[in-house]
Amino acid sequence: MFFIKTFNKISNNGLNCFSRENFEIASEINRADALLLRSHKLAESDLNEGLKAIARAGAGVNNIPVQRCSERGVVVFNTPGANANAVKEIILAGLLLGARDLVGGLQFVKSMSGLNEAEMHTQAEQGKKQFSGCELHGKTLGVVGLGAIGAQVANMALELGMRVIGYDPALSVESAWRLSSRVEKAENLASLLNKSDFVTLHVPAIEATKGMISNDAIKQFQEGAILLNFARETIVDLAAVTAALNTGALKKYITDFPAPELIGRDDTLIFPHLGASTQEAEDNCATMAANQLIDFLMNGNIKNSVNFPSIYLERSTGYRLTFCNENVPKVLSNVLSLLADRNINVIDMLNKSRDQIAYNILDIEEAPSDELLDEIRQVQHVINVRLIE
Numbered sequence: 531m532f533f534i535k536t537f538n539k540i541s542n543n544g545l546n547c548f549s550r551e552n553f554e555i556a557s558e559i560n561r562a563d564a565l566l567l568r569s570h571k572l573a574e575s576d577l578n579e580g581l582k583a584i585a586r587a588g589a590g591v592n593n594i595p596v597q598r599c600s601e602r603g604v605v606v607f608n609t610p611g612a613n614a615n616a617v618k619e620i621i622l623a624g625l626l627l628g629a630r631d632l633v634g635g636l637q638f639v640k641s642m643s644g645l646n647e648a649e650m651h652t653q654a655e656q657g658k659k660q661f662s663g664c665e666l667h668g669k670t671l672g673v674v675g676l677g678a679i680g681a682q683v684a685n686m687a688l689e690l691g692m693r694v695i696g697y698d699p700a701l702s703v704e705s706a707w708r709l710s711s712r713v714e715k716a717e718n719l720a721s722l723l724n725k726s727d728f729v730t731l732h733v734p735a736i737e738a739t740k741g742m743i744s745n746d747a748i749k750q751f752q753e754g755a756i757l758l759n760f761a762r763e764t765i766v767d768l769a770a771v772t773a774a775l776n777t778g779a780l781k782k783y784i785t786d787f788p789a790p791e792l793i794g795r796d797d798t799l800i801f802p803h804l805g806a807s808t809q810e811a812e813d814n815c816a817t818m819a820a821n822q823l824i825d826f827l828m829n830g831n832i833k834n835s836v837n838f839p840s841i842y843l844e845r846s847t848g849y850r851l852t853f854c855n856e857n858v859p860k861v862l863s864n865v866l867s868l869l870a871d872r873n874i875n876v877i878d879m880l881n882k883s884r885d886q887i888a889y890n891i892l893d894i895e896e897a898p899s900d901e902l903l904d905e906i907r908q909v910q911h912v913i914n915v916r917l918i919e
């Protein structure tokens with residue numbers, strides 16, 4: 531039986547993937563084998579003894595102490611692309627709300643209560659000029675980060691008749707395949723910023739992107755550009771953005787992350803982190819996260835981890851030994867020697883590494899004793915060991 535502790539509300543579509551005979555799932559569990567969560571900010575104290583994996587039903591893992599997990603051999607998963615369409619669609623809304631004062635127009639009509647139909651008609655026709663805007667067609671969109679979301683946003687904007695410029699110095703081959711060849715490549719952030727009427731951010735919250743939209747970056751924007759940030763709050767220096775809004779250097783800031791300094795301004799539109807909050811995205815993320823956890827806990831396979839290598843080995847015996855270790859020489863050979871000393875035959879095996887972590891799957895012919903498992907745990911640089919039967 532594996533114990534899964536959930537944080538946040540996880541879609542039933544995902545929860546129902548776990549068979550009740552093999553998994554117990556609850557929000558109150560003391561010694562969890564795995565955690566399943568969305569944006570809940572994990573503390574180090576949430577990483578209980580015996581924890582094997584954490585699955586983030588979503589994209590961003592900035593709420594998880596990933597480095598600490600790697601040191602402890604805890605596999606961290608996310609669900610790349612599972613909520614990308616939801617974010618793409620909210621960006622479409624953001625672009626339209628940026629181009630036209632639809633919110634102002636709606637509020638204006640709301641204020642007409644008490645008027646008769648003729649008065650409303652007169653007010654609407656006289657007042658509407660305050661809310662006119664521009665079309666997206668023909669404007670330039672700069673997309674910073676062309677991963678699962680950025681690529682979809684870029685392709686969508688081309689369909690709207692926009693010119694699209696993208697910037698992503700670490701574009702993966704998979705993302706490049708998804709991206710239309712009509713997206714123009716910017717050599718650096720500044721060259722994207724100074725050509726764009728709208729700029730949308732789709733980069734992860736990591737050290738390298740912290741404060742990416744800084745005072746210096748703001749100087750590169752076209753006068754009166756509109757900035758959309760549905761990625762994370764840390765990517766934007768809010769003092770720089772509010773100063774730019776004050777001078778008109780930026781026309782609007784549209785974001786999914788509320789902050790006190792943004793409230794009450796007419797030039798900001800702020801959503802309560804709604805980007806991935808559609809039924810479809812919640813179902814997709816939860817299902818993907820659940821299936822990744824299940825295959826890892828039941829078979830030791832790893833797909834879509836942010837700190838471990840991808841690895842898949844078809845089961846060939848009833849005894850599967852998995853272990854992770856610091857990525858240094860001789861660990862695997864030392865473990866194999868221990869098995870050989872006990873005359874235990876390895877039928878199939880796979881070893882993969884990523885950065886400082888190596889992970890191994892060994893299908894063996896017979897059950898290892900508890901003493902042997904303990905000996906493997908004692909091998910220098912081994913972080914953790916599991917026997918999956």
Ligand SMILES: NC(=O)c1ccc[n+]([C@@H]2O[C@H](COP(=O)([O-])OP(=O)(O)OC[C@H]3O[C@@H](n4cnc5c(N)ncnc54)[C@H](O)[C@@H]3O)[C@@H](O)[C@H]2O)c1
Binds near residue numbers: 590591702705732761
């Ligand atoms: N508002 C929401 O509800 C919501 C929903 C989903 C994701 N997000 C945020 O959006 C982020 C992106 O999601 P995704 O699914 O597209 O992730 P992704 O990993 O598929 O794509 C991120 C892209 O950013 C690129 N990148 C990294 N550093 C960069 C830099 N310095 N400059 C330019 N590009 C850089 C990467 O190479 C990658 O292609 C997530 O990390 C998350 O923080 C927010």
Ligand SMILES: O=C(O)[C@H](O)COP(=O)(O)O
Binds near residue numbers: 569590
């Ligand atoms: O990184 C993500 O996937 C989004 O920010 C969604 O977060 P949520 O699952 O809390 O809506």
